[in-house]
Amino acid sequence: MTSDRDEILQAVSSAVLAVTRHLSVREVLQVIVRSAQRLLDARYAALGVPDEDGSFAEFVAEGITDKQWDAIGPLPRQHGMLGAMLRDGDPVRLPDLRTDPRFEWWPKAHPVMKDFLGVPIRDGEEVLGIIFLANKRTPGGFTQADQELLTLFAAHAAIALTNARLYESGRELAMLEERNRMARELHDAVTQKLFSLRLTAQAASAMLDKAPDKAALELDRVQRLAGEALSELRAVIVELRPAELDRHGLAETLRKHVRLLDRLHPSEVTFVCEELPPVGAAVEVAVLRVAQEALHNALRHSEGATVSVCLAYEDGRLALTVRDDGTGFEQEESRGLGLVSMRDRAESVGGVMTVESVPGSGTTVRMEVGV
Numbered sequence: 001m002t003s004d005r006d007e008i009l010q011a012v013s014s015a016v017l018a019v020t021r022h023l024s025v026r027e028v029l030q031v032i033v034r035s036a037q038r039l040l041d042a043r044y045a046a047l048g049v050p051d052e053d054g055s056f057a058e059f060v061a062e063g064i065t066d067k068q069w070d071a072i073g074p075l076p077r078q079h080g081m082l083g084a085m086l087r088d089g090d091p092v093r094l095p096d097l098r099t100d101p102r103f104e105w106w107p108k109a110h111p112v113m114k115d116f117l118g119v120p121i122r123d124g125e126e127v128l129g130i131i132f133l134a135n136k137r138t139p140g141g142f143t144q145a146d147q148e149l150l151t152l153f154a155a156h157a158a159i160a161l162t163n164a165r166l167y168e169s170g171r172e173l174a175m176l177e178e179r180n181r182m183a184r185e186l187h188d189a190v191t192q193k194l195f196s197l198r199l200t201a202q203a204a205s206a207m208l209d210k211a212p213d214k215a216a217l218e219l220d221r222v223q224r225l226a227g228e229a230l231s232e233l234r235a236v237i238v239e240l241r242p243a244e245l246d247r248h249g250l251a252e253t254l255r256k257h258v259r260l261l262d263r264l265h266p267s268e269v270t271f272v273c274e275e276l277p278p279v280g281a282a283v284e285v286a287v288l289r290v291a292q293e294a295l296h297n298a299l300r301h302s303e304g305a306t307v308s309v310c311l312a313y314e315d316g317r318l319a320l321t322v323r324d325d326g327t328g329f330e331q332e333e334s335r336g337l338g339l340v341s342m343r344d345r346a347e348s349v350g351g352v353m354t355v356e357s358v359p360g361s362g363t364t365v366r367m368e369v370g371v
Helices: 002-020 025-039 066-072 080-088 144-207 212-239 243-264 281-302 339-348
Strands: 042-050 056-062 092-094 116-123 126-136 268-273 306-314 317-324 352-357 363-370
Touching: 025 042, 025 056, 025 126, 025 144, 025 243, 066 268, 080 092, 080 116, 080 126, 092 144, 116 144, 126 144, 144 212, 243 268, 243 281, 243 306, 281 306, 281 317, 281 339, 281 363, 339 352, 339 363
Parallel strands: 268 306
Antiparallel strands: 042 056, 042 126, 092 116, 116 126, 306 317, 317 363, 352 363
């Protein structure tokens, strides 16, 4: 048991160091799950942090590929064994999860789990989450010693998770203060630019008949000031990127957004993402906003049964594809769908956006940008 305790301390140390390396809460959860999986030699490991809506604010797992996740579908709800563990706050160790009356069902693509060990992650009386393991690789299933080891690990994991939350809250507060400062600077800078634009335009108008050459010079100045104001706005918009991108990155932010929409709408909304290279901040914001606008259009207007989102890296370019099987539309009827705004966003980072739609055959929105 001494060697196990030493290994547990090393695993917990990794989780705590993850906080000091300024990783997000989700990354700390991943460190915890991987450590528990390795420590107890389990094929599957997962950790869920509940939200207030009957689902999970965070849910990370090891042993399940992205492709399997996409086939499984939305995040689990707080029902069955997971719900019972959150309500009761007690450890659960079973030789076969499927025979327990608290077990309900799995989605069709869910891997079969037999022997099961789960414990709550507590902060005093509050259950911060649950960590569970399934299918121990060593024959015989999980033992009482395994349960004691995972319980000890969970107690230390609670400290790492609490610290990560505190760090992330502090970082978000600092970001909010910085954004407020930038908003004030933006207001001052753009107000000054727009005031100068107005005065210059008025001067040009007054000179137009009597001094057209001077009016032309003033109009050139109007164009230059407008360009400067636009550049400042774009620069600040990049800085004011959604906080989710800082916490999770583009792929995971979009994945969470798609899962939420899938729960809220009758259409089936799916997400597929290939391995991506590092993506610049401006490109992340542009791709996310185009995806959100395209999803909004598909769910509001297409009347389709399915909407799919795909992120891929092809020949040095990041490609976003949002496709629905809905009613489609004629290109000249596309006003009000935000297509101009989406094209502007794509072009602002050197990308291109195309739309293919035929009445009765659905719509495909595609954005490509070099990274």
